[in-house]
Amino acid sequence: MKKIFLILLMTFGSLLVNAQKSKLTWHTNIDKAMAISNKEKKPLLLFFTGSDWCGWCIRLQKEVFYKKEFVKWAKDNVVLVELDFPRKKQLDPALQQQNYSLQSAFQVQGYPTVWFVNSETREGKTNFTQLGSTGYVAGGPEVWISGANQILTNNKKG
Template structure:
């Protein structure tokens, strides 16, 4: 009985790690913009409270850490995590970047995902062309991806 349990534990652990392979979550807007421009994919701005927001943690577990989402994200967007933790320390530069983006997109609750295109403005600023947003959607990765595809269809 112990052997079966250990085998199942190893199999499920491997699946969890595999589900995260291929995902590259950026935290630097500039780097994400460079990749977005090169790949012609919109930015996926994930506003989260990673260490305190229950709905954010649930969205990560039910959707973002699945093979379906990983495949979809790789084909459609450039992932940028904008975290607002309460216990996890962050560099001041990252806090400032995330705070400015939070204010620009008028995020009122977590989790929120904004899809946007971004370009360097003539005077060095960043110009955003928001496509729309989505939050937690019940029903797992298929339901969430369907909602995200509706937002992206409006671009």
């Protein structure tokens, strides 16, 4: 009986450790995300979403962003930024202003929209280099990642 209990305990412990490893960090502060992006030399993935009302945004998250294939890909390739436009919850005014400013800068008119960008700050001004954009794509993580890789590959710095 003790052996069974010990085996179950070890199994659940390893599942918990694996669950912790598979979590992604979605930044909400663009300045912090840009600093990480520049340090790690990875582009930003800007996810414009209506988290509490946009059906396609929720579907993109469930079918792609929450899958282990995406988690591994994202950790290796991009710095994630969520730019949310909720209807039911209230964002901090500074965060709301940041999100609307970026929505305007990238001319986002529908959700979900995902932009891949590089950023640099010179003399206090931030410049974004747009690499490409996408949104919801049917077919799961493999299809979505393939399209994302195509955008990133076409814009590799030589």
